[in-house]
Amino acid sequence: MTSPDKIWTAGLIVIGDEILSGRTQDKNIAQVASWLQVQGIRLAEVRVVPDVEARIVEAVNALRVAYDYLFTTGGIGPTHDDITVDAVAAALGVPVVIHPEARALLERYYATRGGLNEGRLRMARVPEGSELIPNRMSGAPGIRRGNLFVMAGVPHITAGMLDALTGQLEGGAPLISETIGCWVAESEVAELLARVEAAHESCQIGSYPFFREGRVGANFVVRSVSADDLANCCKALGDGLAALGYDFTPGGI
Amino acid sequence: MTSPDKIWTAGLIVIGDEILSGRTQDKNIAQVASWLQVQGIRLAEVRVVPDVEARIVEAVNALRVAYDYLFTTGGIGPTHDDITVDAVAAALGVPVVIHPEARALLERYYATRGGLNEGRLRMARVPEGSELIPNRMSGAPGIRRGNLFVMAGVPHITAGMLDALTGQLEGGAPLISETIGCWVAESEVAELLARVEAAHESCQIGSYPFFREGRVGANFVVRSVSADDLANCCKALGDGLAALGYDFTPGGI
Numbered sequence: 001m002t003s004p005d006k007i008w009t010a011g012l013i014v015i016g017d018e019i020l021s022g023r024t025q026d027k028n029i030a031q032v033a034s035w036l037q038v039q040g041i042r043l044a045e046v047r048v049v050p051d052v053e054a055r056i057v058e059a060v061n062a063l064r065v066a067y068d069y070l071f072t073t074g075g076i077g078p079t080h081d082d083i084t085v086d087a088v089a090a091a092l093g094v095p096v097v098i099h100p101e102a103r104a105l106l107e108r109y110y111a112t113r114g115g116l117n118e119g120r121l122r123m124a125r126v127p128e129g130s131e132l133i134p135n136r137m138s139g140a141p142g143i144r145r146g147n148l149f150v151m152a153g154v155p156h157i158t159a160g161m162l163d164a165l166t167g168q169l170e171g172g173a174p175l176i177s178e179t180i181g182c183w184v185a186e187s188e189v190a191e192l193l194a195r196v197e198a199a200h201e202s203c204q205i206g207s208y209p210f211f212r213e214g215r216v217g218a219n220f221v222v223r224s225v226s227a228d229d230l231a232n233c234c235k236a237l238g239d240g241l242a243a244l245g246y247d248f249t250p251g252g253i
Numbered sequence: 254m255t256s257p258d259k260i261w262t263a264g265l266i267v268i269g270d271e272i273l274s275g276r277t278q279d280k281n282i283a284q285v286a287s288w289l290q291v292q293g294i295r296l297a298e299v300r301v302v303p304d305v306e307a308r309i310v311e312a313v314n315a316l317r318v319a320y321d322y323l324f325t326t327g328g329i330g331p332t333h334d335d336i337t338v339d340a341v342a343a344a345l346g347v348p349v350v351i352h353p354e355a356r357a358l359l360e361r362y363y364a365t366r367g368g369l370n371e372g373r374l375r376m377a378r379v380p381e382g383s384e385l386i387p388n389r390m391s392g393a394p395g396i397r398r399g400n401l402f403v404m405a406g407v408p409h410i411t412a413g414m415l416d417a418l419t420g421q422l423e424g425g426a427p428l429i430s431e432t433i434g435c436w437v438a439e440s441e442v443a444e445l446l447a448r449v450e451a452a453h454e455s456c457q458i459g460s461y462p463f464f465r466e467g468r469v470g471a472n473f474v475v476r477s478v479s480a481d482d483l484a485n486c487c488k489a490l491g492d493g494l495a496a497l498g499y500d501f502t503p504g505g506i
Binding site for chain 1: 446458474
């Protein structure tokens with residue numbers, strides 16, 4: 001159905017007042033992004049939204065049609081501020097139901113931890129038509145419904161859910177990258193970078209400057225889905241830097 | 254013009270393939286969020302978009318009308334992948350011009366650093382009608398145009414630009430918060446949290462569970478613009494926890 005060089009894309013919605021207040025440093029964007037790379041799926045957009053149903057609904061509806069996959073993190077716990085399931089169900093226009101397998105999981109998990117109460121039972125609620133994403137870290141599962149993946153916000157629990165999904169999603173060729181480091185102000189070699197990128201169509205070159213040990217430098221990250229193109233582009237960039245009289249470090253500084 | 258209890262809001266666009274690839278852990282969301290809190294401005298939404306002009310334009314146009322202020326980070330350096338100025342100008346429908354003061358700044362900065370070349374001169378380009386945001390960390394300034402603030406992506410340079418803007422933006426009462434920590438599974442007290450929040454209209458309670466030293470616990474963060482309401486809500490929450498037999502730690506665990 002799809003061409004072999006289709007680029008698979010994903011959106012991510014990070015849900016939580018604690019990220020928008022600055023109280024919590026988000027770690028899920030980088031974690032989901034890195035995991036998607038390995039699956040051959042490109043993270044194309046992230047939105048961070050508050051614990052407000054209308055705002056979550058709006059983001060879900062915008063991103064679920066824009067990309068092949070949509071992931072959310074946060075808001076699936078037992079407390080009143082955990083409203084992701086309700087918002088996703090509202091966005092999809094389906095009711096919220098108790099998932100029998102999730103309920104059974106929670107009953108087992110809480111059997112020795114005080115039993116299932118109303119708050120804990122909230123974590124068995126799913127948009128109708130959902131499957132579960134296993135959670136080996138704590139009781140409550142994540143939720144999959146079609147191309148939509150609802151995951152926990154606590155990073156090590158999110159990691160466990162991503163792990164459970166590894167290899168389950170169709171993707172394309174992973175975007176691979178090589179880094180070349182150089183003790184040069186990026187503004188000295190801007191023209192070279194642009195020229196080399198233009199000459200290697202399947203490659204993008206990112207320039208990431210730094211200031212370290214009293215000196216300026218930059219890492220140039222070349223990305224491509226083709227290993228051959230990547231190698232050619234890196235060779236051209238290295239030759240160009242050498243021609244300008246700069247030493248460079250394959251692998252980055 | 255505006256009511257004294259107007260809630261001032263901001264959007265943030267984080268621009269850069271390096272965030273979406275997972276290569277770089279974003280630090281600007283938390284940094285901008287915390288700074289905005291102190292200015293009495295609420296960060297209402299963040300979007301992370303790639304170094305693609307059309308995607309930046311789309312995000313700028315969506316967020317600049319939705320919130321009182323819009324900030325961007327990333328993409329204002331000297332290299333070919335730095336396209337934020339062009340994208341912002343396109344979104345606003347104005348041309349890109351060389352800002353004379355920015356050019357003079359860069360000429361002075363690079364006088365002892367190899368001189369101004371084409372790449373470096375790119376950093377003097379602004380959407381027509383812009384002012385500059387001082388940058389004490391490196392040569393290139395940030396850009397202010399009306400309610401839109403275009404800042405660097407390197408976190409310590411972003412920090413310097415935020416510092417230069419401190420106290421310059423009209424805001425409301427800052428959202429203040431208190432944290433109450435408790436060695437309890439949040440699912441044990443979900444009903445209490447919901448009840449206390451509902452009884453204190455101006456307050457929101459966030460519940461942030463953790464697993465530490467072999468035990469589960471949670472920090473409950475109460476937020477309000479009113480110090481009195483905040484104190485009352487914290488008192489009610491503490492009383493409620495005590496009534497259920499839980500010790501709690503003001504200030505959080």
